[in-house]
Amino acid sequence: xxxxxxxxxxxxxxxxxxxxxxxxxxxxxxxxxxxxxxxxxxxxxxxxxxxxxxxxxxxxxxxxxxxxxxxxxxxxxxxxxxxxxxxxxxxxxxxxxxxxxxxxxxxxxxxxxxxxxxxxxxxxxxxx
Amino acid sequence: xxxxxxxxxxxxxxxxxxxxxxxxxxxxxxxxxxxxxxxxxxxxxxxxxxxxxxxxxxxxxxxxxxxxxxxxxxxxxxxxxxxxxxxxxxxxxxxxxxxxxxxxxxxxxxxxxxxxxxxxxxxxxxxxxxxxx
Numbered sequence: 018x019x020x021x022x023x024x025x026x027x028x029x030x031x032x033x034x035x036x037x038x039x040x041x042x043x044x045x046x047x048x049x050x051x052x053x054x055x056x057x058x059x060x061x062x063x064x065x066x067x068x069x070x071x072x073x074x075x076x077x078x079x080x081x082x083x084x085x086x087x088x089x090x091x092x093x094x095x096x097x098x099x100x101x102x103x104x105x106x107x108x109x110x111x112x113x114x115x116x117x118x119x120x121x122x123x124x125x126x127x128x129x130x131x132x133x134x135x136x137x138x139x140x141x142x143x144x145x
Numbered sequence: 146x147x148x149x150x151x152x153x154x155x156x157x158x159x160x161x162x163x164x165x166x167x168x169x170x171x172x173x174x175x176x177x178x179x180x181x182x183x184x185x186x187x188x189x190x191x192x193x194x195x196x197x198x199x200x201x202x203x204x205x206x207x208x209x210x211x212x213x214x215x216x217x218x219x220x221x222x223x224x225x226x227x228x229x230x231x232x233x234x235x236x237x238x239x240x241x242x243x244x245x246x247x248x249x250x251x252x253x254x255x256x257x258x259x260x261x262x263x264x265x266x267x268x269x270x271x272x273x274x275x276x277x278x
Contacts, residue, residue: 044240044243047236047240051233051236051237054229054233058229058271061271061275062271062274062275062278067210068206068210069199069202069203069206069207069210072199072206073199076196076199085196089192089196092189092192093189096181096184096185096189099178099181099182099185100182100185103178103182109154110154128189128190128193131193131197132192132193132196132197134200135193135196135197135199135200135201136196136200138200139199139200
């Protein structure tokens with residue numbers, strides 16, 4: 018272990034085991050998206066119609082509610098990781114980049130929470 | 146924070162669309178990002194609207210249905226579904242590349258052409274099932 022250049026200071030310490038963390042999460046959520054979107058697409062194909070009564074009855078069932086809540090988590094997480102990389106690729110200014118990623122996090126968490134709450138409300142027997 | 150935070154702002158950023166000669170590999174790569182961004186920026190708000198409208202009651206849901214059932218709304222839905230199937234096929238291609246396979250020039254080119262074609266076919270099949278059942 019040296020004490021000069023940045024690479025010299027870390028050389029010989031072994032892997033930190035988290036350098037590919039973002040990349041791995043993008044893949045793990047992609048697998049989740051593949052499974053859960055298959056469920057959603059097949060459900061769309063099987064639903065008799067897309068009216069309120071049919072959709073709410075389907076969405077309030079335990080399997081659909083669980084799948085759609087997990088879908089929202091997996092898809093929103095995946096979208097957040099993807100948009101973060103786009104921001105990092107195209108935005109040079111550090112302050113703008115920080116602000117955009119902060120806004121992205123707020124939108125993802127806010128939108129995801131709203132979607133999950135909506136499904137939970139139906140599943141737990143709201144008035145709708 | 147990455148090294149880029151300290152880099153000279155005059156340095157070019159990736160990818161530079163205008164200096165490459167277009168090919169199927171490049172098309173499928175940029176389609177992957179474009180469809181992903183499209184779904185994130187348009188598809189997710191629609192997903193949230195759909196779920197929230199269902200939870201809010203028949204009136205809110207009727208508003209959603211009338212907007213998305215209009216010609217423009219259906220065009221957006223077809224576009225989102227195409228973006229999904231395109232992103233899915235090019236994403237599956239990425240999974241294969243991630244395990245270190247499919248880099249032979251012929252194979253790589255073949256799947257770069259196949260991914261968008263399969264994406265369009267799946268989109269057509271999905272809407273055929275939805276509209277014809």
